[in-house]
Amino acid sequence: MSEKLIQFRQDVSENPYVTFNSDGEGVSRVFDIDWDFHALNQNKKIISFGHIDEKFRQDIQSYLFGLMQWQKNSNSGSHRAVSTLIMGKYKLNSLATRWGKSDFSLLSSEREWRKCARKLEGVGGLAYCRHIASFINRLNKAGLVTRYVHKREYIKWVQPDADDGQAIAFPEAIHVSILKTVVEFVETYHPYRHQISEAMEKLYTYQDKMFNSELKALGVNALTERQMQALRTRMSRTTKTWSELNLIPNFSFHRRGNWLGKLLRMCFICVGLFSAARKEELLSMNKESYDETLTAVPKVSGVSTKGNKGDKIYTTWNTAPIAKLALELAFDATQAARKYLLERLDDGYQNGKLTKDQYNSRRQDLESAFISSDIPYDSQSIINKPTLKCKIEGAGDGLNMKELNIIATAEDVEEFDLLNPDRVGSLIVGGGLPKLSPHDLRRSFVVFMVKSRLGNALTVKYQLKHRNINMSNWYANYSELARTNQLLMDDQLMRDFDEAIEGAAVDAWDEIYNRSDTLSGAEGERIAKNKSERLAQGEEIVMSRSELLALVKSGDKSIVLLPTGGYCTNRNCERLCSLMDIVEAPCEHKVITDKAAKRLSRERDNLIASFREINDMGDYANELILDARKKKIQSIEPTLVKHSIPFDVFNDDIKVVWA
Template sequence: MKKNTLKIYLPDTVNDIQCPEICDVVSLHRKQYKDKLNDVPICMDDKGNVAAKFGDMIWNIEALVATKNATHRHINFSVLKSHSLLLYEMKLICYGWIFTKNMQYSSPTKISTIIGRASGLKMSYKFLILNSLDSISRICEPEIWGKYLNFLEVQKKSAGTLVHILCALQQAYLLFPWMGIDYREIKISPTILSKKLCRDEAIEREQTLAIPEGIADKLLHFAVNLVETAWKYREKLGETEQRLQENYKLGEQAVQNKIISGQWKWLTVEKGTPAFRHHFAKEASHYSPFKPSDIISDLLAGYPDCPVDADGSWWHLQRGNLTAACFVCCAAFSGMRESELFELTSESYYNAVYSGRTFHFLKGKTHKMRERHTEWVVAPVVQKAIEVMSALTKHLRENLLQHASTMRDIELAQCLWLSQGQRSTQPKRISCWSLRLTNFSKYAGAIISEKDYAECLRSNPNSQEKIKNHVHIGKHWALSPHQFRRTLAFFTIKNRLGNAIAIKQQFKHLYLQMSEWYCEGGIPSRLDEVEADKELQKMIDTVSNEQITQKYWSWFHSTETLSGSHGKDILKIRDDLPIMFRSWEKLYKLVKDKRITLHGTLHSYCKNGYDCEMEGVINPAFCVDCSTHGSIIDSEQAAWWKSKHETLIIYLAENTGVSMAVYTHCITQIRAAEKVMSDFAIEYLPYKSEIEIRTDE
């Protein structure tokens, strides 16, 4: 048997014995060989035992899941238990997704994607049950298709959820030729259709929330303080955890001896049952040689957060808080996905010096675009978080490694995020992070204020409905792992710490658009906090008005030569100035009241303000004889025109093959320059164009 019997993406830990040979399940189903069909293996465990068979109501496919944080590791068909035809059809579809080649995409599908598809497909099968239909192929019939769309619309789902449901239906239809089912071809765009069927307020895709700054400050301050404090005592904390576990094991041994010797005959509950394990663990704790409080007070004397009467309950809470704090530091200061955080080991941290500066990194694996090793830039406190977790879970990892028999067991023994739950149970990977982080938010006192709520609305423009439903003033912030990733991108942009390209590199995105999506709201929030300095603005306006007034005053009350359409008008009225131009104060008031304006460029001034027709943007020559009498050209700008005249003549001499459009553009500026230079009595050699020369001949 070989791995290629499965047409999905498989993690490296999956070996050949876990991949059963493909079977002609369609033929077995058609011939009604149900016993043989039900015995067809779907997945094997790492020892070659069948973990899931076709006939199982729940397929356990945990061995094929690539990411360590996956919460869904099964496909549950129980909803179709009373509908045999539909049950077998859906199982055939799921089998086909796993064992037949994906013809739509170039990359193999991950098993977690198939589990998600199966979940989305259940809504379509719910419709079939309600309408007493015997096959999913019936949905594409015109009269039934309309009912199906009405059914989805009545569900009042979001656009995102409906896309998930419709895509699952599309993927099921792709398998119909393999299943030998006759069907009408159905062409739909799930994204477009979902927006028509969803509830009005859920059309747009909503984002994970960026945490408001006040809440983020409380959470990170609390987390960093816990980690910094624990880091100094990390060896003692690790020893405390190990001693408490060893103490319990001694109690277990004492109880076991009493049972074996026959001294205890009352513990007669069948061994291995929940009742037996409960009573056994209770007695083991009772017969442990040392009190947990004695071990804690002996090892953690002087620890800042340790009360005088600390017992096992305090330690359980403290260990949970420390674990959450370390997770928060690693997530918040790296932007890693939850699946990537679960790849961290005690050897993940390292630093390097570049150009005299020390940079801090985490190395691990990412699964988003196939499994590959990579690294992330992090803050220095992450080193301490890794070292604290390494100390806290050292004895758990050693325990797992001691009993490891497969590659998957060895990988689990390297994981930092382990917990035991009860002293009597085996260590396992933490899976309930949303609950842990919500509790951490409560311990940190992250209560939402009106200011936090208002900031949340500004920072998350694509999640207004989510905010209304899940963010409540006076309640604790509902923290989730992915919020740290979104928040890091948001604050990076808001505080100008980087750009979307840097986020793309750090977040291991394939497309820049995805990074920009994570950064949404950053720039508007940055602008919201910009406050104008009114005093400074007033001073700037005053200086600007005084400069404009002085400019006009010098033009009205001097003998300076001027050019331009309005410049020539000024020359005409100098000998008989209107009264409003004779006083500096009156002239200043006209400028201050915006009744007179002035804007300047290299080639001219303009008095027309917003009434300017902007022809000079296309060609400065239009400003020399402005049709709206707004241009003023002084001696400084006349010098610019002289330089422009020389430059353009040289350009045309060196580029004799220019187009007529370019030639016309140049010649109009040359003639305008000559007009200005004539007004200022500047000597120049008039340009003779080729057309004029040809005329002379």
């Protein structure tokens, strides 16, 4: 057993503090069910171990703590983001559950590793397996295990049909349909945003009064489910008569936030589709986030934590004016809920039910435009919520709402399969999207922008706040292919392309047969011989343009323009041909016209000037470059001779100075 591992076990056995409050006082110990990270002010505040089997729990807590200590020692006192630690907790639990053990130091044993690796086969998709391997490798770096997992090992764990692909990109028609729906919703309800808040405040006041009266009348501290249902029915009879239901289009009262939650998700999708910000970045925005005063392009601002150890960075995204209306609608319509929640928080903090860090964290949540629209009667339930921000994803509470009214056509399905090859078959004709997550909004934004030539990878990198342009290119996957596919489906456009290509081919053949006095190159010399024979027979035009066009259309004649102006007549050529045949034998299909020869003469002059400039440096490191350039220059000269273009023979010596 290594010294690091011995020291680690001694440290853990004392059950030390693992989290601290903003005053530096210990809050959570290693073996506590919950680790409280409120003082770090990150998006994730709690790591809970309550769902983990007791026989694995303490080992998982111990190794996660050991990894955190190593990270602190390696990074000037800071560890990875809490969200990353939560992911690590899940990966260690998955590993332990499959393996049946949780003393991860045993993975150093080859025999035990083989047992564990067999149990991991089929555990999930490629990314999931890579994350498990990556976490084992982090434990290796921390000195807690000696096992290092290579790709050739974890690739064997991948479940073949696991859904582990990238976020989906919407077909263009569906993308436009979603945009139209959310924009119309925002524009419809923006004028009613204050009335919505006032109506909800009236509801909270009325329901609280009725709830407390019921408790008093029954002489109890809580209502049974049957009693609560009876009370809700009585209250609903009253609220159905309120005038707000007629004054606000299609509005309905729900204390659990059903209707208000729909409004928040519509606004969230709207801002997401017009900014491509991440979920937590969008949740950090409020109605003050929109700005159009500093630049010509409107911007929204928010907080990003990606790639910064969970620490928050204030940043901006380009957007459209509709984002302003969406943020105002979301914020102002939930003002009554914000006021209600804040009153309960203040009361809880004053009565010692919340720590200072917990209180400050929840108050900060309420600065968002997207807060929880679910208002419990019980104040303690509000205090116990880990976050007061809107729940965007989850069973029955996702973005894939029936109000979007998505019905896929055959064309939508075809484009979806093209843009999302790892999800072929998941969108069917007449059906809706298989899923709709905040990340799907991001990828669809990118694909729509690149496919429509509204930006490139650098634009994507800025807008999505990527650190690596390769990630930006990955998000834009298949967008170019989709655009090309659209072009190919445009019959008139393709006919125009064909006519332009045929016209260019006829121009080239006309130059060869009728306009060039001299032809060189193996194929050029054969054509010149045939041309001479036909001219000798009295033909003034060797081949008319109409004849050439017929031959091009039939495929009997094919031609390709080479980089320096010559032509290749081989339709099946696989050779990367240049006009300087230095290494390989001269091409049998090459034609050089007078025009191309003049271009070669100019190129030769440029090569000579470049050669002499480099040669004057006298650096031996340039010897190979100069030798190749000299051969290129000299290889052009026979062509100039054939076309009667005057030149001075080049025979400069290479100057080499050895150190």
